[in-house]
Amino acid sequence: MAREDGLDSAVAAMRSGDEAAFRRVYRAVQPPLLRYLTVLVGAADAEDVASEAWAQAFRDLDRFEGDADGFRGWITTIARNRALDHLRHARRRPTSDEPVERMVELRDDSDVEGDTLGRVQSEAVLALIATLPRDQAEAVMLRTVLGFDAPTAARILGKRPGAVRAAAHRGLRQLAKKLSEEP
Known part of the structure; x- marks a missing residue:
């Protein structure tokens, strides 16, 4: 995958505690990571799983060593593990017996027309x-x-x-x- 120039240096700076570098790395890595998680857990849960993965990556950042490609692989591995945990948990979670007719009355704040x-x-x-x-x-x-x-x-x-x-x-x-x- 083609990387932005300097993403390796942003990863190195992020490891040293540079918040601006973390934002840059996040902006480069998050969109494809979210697409991957959408396939694994569905669109409704992908953001939550990604958040858990980033939280764990941030906690364990001192253990990471490598360049931008290495970081992308590392965060994707963490995200995949969180996704598999999520799927295992979802299988054990009871489903609602609520009739679908009641769901029709729920408010929908999404702007379907605004989607590109x-x-x-x-x-x-x-x-x-x-x-x-x-x-x-x-x-x-x-x-x-x-x-x-x-x-x-x-x-x-x-x-x-x-x-x-x-x-x-x-x-x-x-x-x-x-x-x-x-x-």
Whole structure:
């Protein structure tokens, strides 16, 4: 993935306690991280999981050593672990027995008309990726959307680089097939 010039120096400055550098790194890393988490846990929970990941990364920043790519891999690994914890917890959480008719009366503050075409397309792409089997969806997100190389994606997923490449290839092939079947 192409990095902004100086992101390596921003990561180094962030590790030294520079708040402006932290903001710069956050602004560069957060959007793709959020897209990845959206595929894992859904749009409704992605922000919360990302916040937990950043909080943990901030607490453990003294343990991190590396450049911008290393930091992106590190925070993505933390986020993935938080996402898996979230999914395990959600499976144990009881669901509401509230009838759907009562939900219709709830107020919706969102401005649907204010959404941009780009956001709608991005959400459609993420939704399509989310239909893949989990290993393929994660491999596609890490390799194609977030731009990690196979060894970094493999470390994040706890797999071998070849397995990640194969899962990404299978996922992309399935996505191509799904897109060709659409009217």
